[in-house]
Amino acid sequence: LHAHGTMFTAGLDLADVAPRVSAGDSITGGARIDPWGLYAERCPKPIVVAVHGKCLTLGIELALASEIVVADQTATFAQIEVSRGIFPFGGATIRMMQAGGYQNAMRWLLTGDEFGVEEARHLGLVQEIVAPGQALERAVEIAQRIAAQAPLGVAATLKSARLAQRDSEAAASTIYDDVRALMSSDDAKAAVVAFVNRQTPVFTGR
The missing domain is CATH 1.10.12.10 (Lyase 2-enoyl-coa Hydratase, Chain  A, domain 2)
Known part of the structure; x- marks a missing residue:
């Protein structure tokens, strides 16, 4: 899983998502596979994520729902829902705590502060850090290594x-x-x- 352009994702479009959530509509749009693994079936195959640039809100939760995350040195992260009057609803309150510990997760979930790629590795959100522009290549290498197994x-x-x-x-x-x-x-x-x-x-x- 990767993104084109200058960043991985700027996160959810609150103007689009808020009315749908308020109305009780599916956040996945009725898709059979839920990319966050909370509301419907999870993808049955291992997911390797390549992150570059900004990775906000639901993008972090996509990464947390994957198996392995490779990020380049340009990557920055922020879970900013608390500054928008809501809270993370794609799994960060569960998986960030599981990955990095309760207090470590709360440091970022409760403040919405931005953190860098080294802190992301400390949290267990990122498994490998690579040079700028190399995340996708390395993620593909890891995916191919997995594909070679039984x-x-x-x-x-x-x-x-x-x-x-x-x-x-x-x-x-x-x-x-x-x-x-x-x-x-x-x-x-x-x-x-x-x-x-x-x-x-x-x-x-x-």
Whole structure:
């Protein structure tokens, strides 16, 4: 996920969004996939985000709803809803706290202050910082690395981790059954053979 132009996003258009929210309309416009993972189904595939320039409000929440964020050194962030008479409604009050801790999240959620890319990494919002203009290239490299892994293993990892965000005990209770099911997959069998023979496995997603 990336943006064209001089910035990642200036955030929500309050003049457009406010009437729809007040009327109880869907913030996702009725789409089946909810990019923030709060109001409808989450994207079933891993999302790698490339950020440059300003990243405000719902843009931060898109990043928090992803799996990996790469930002270049020009990136700046601000969760400014409190200065608009509302509060973050795309998941920041949940995920920023999970990523960086309660007080660290409150420092930015309650003030609306802008923070830089190093602070974003400290918060757990950003995983890698790159030179200006290099975020998309690096994000694609990481996405390709993920795509080279066993599809069933990636999907199971994503399922377990996302469940753990909501309920860690529930996630723990499914781990053994899920991995036992994967052990009988063609991909897992191919990986064992490749390991024994010191080869690179070829995965089929079965």
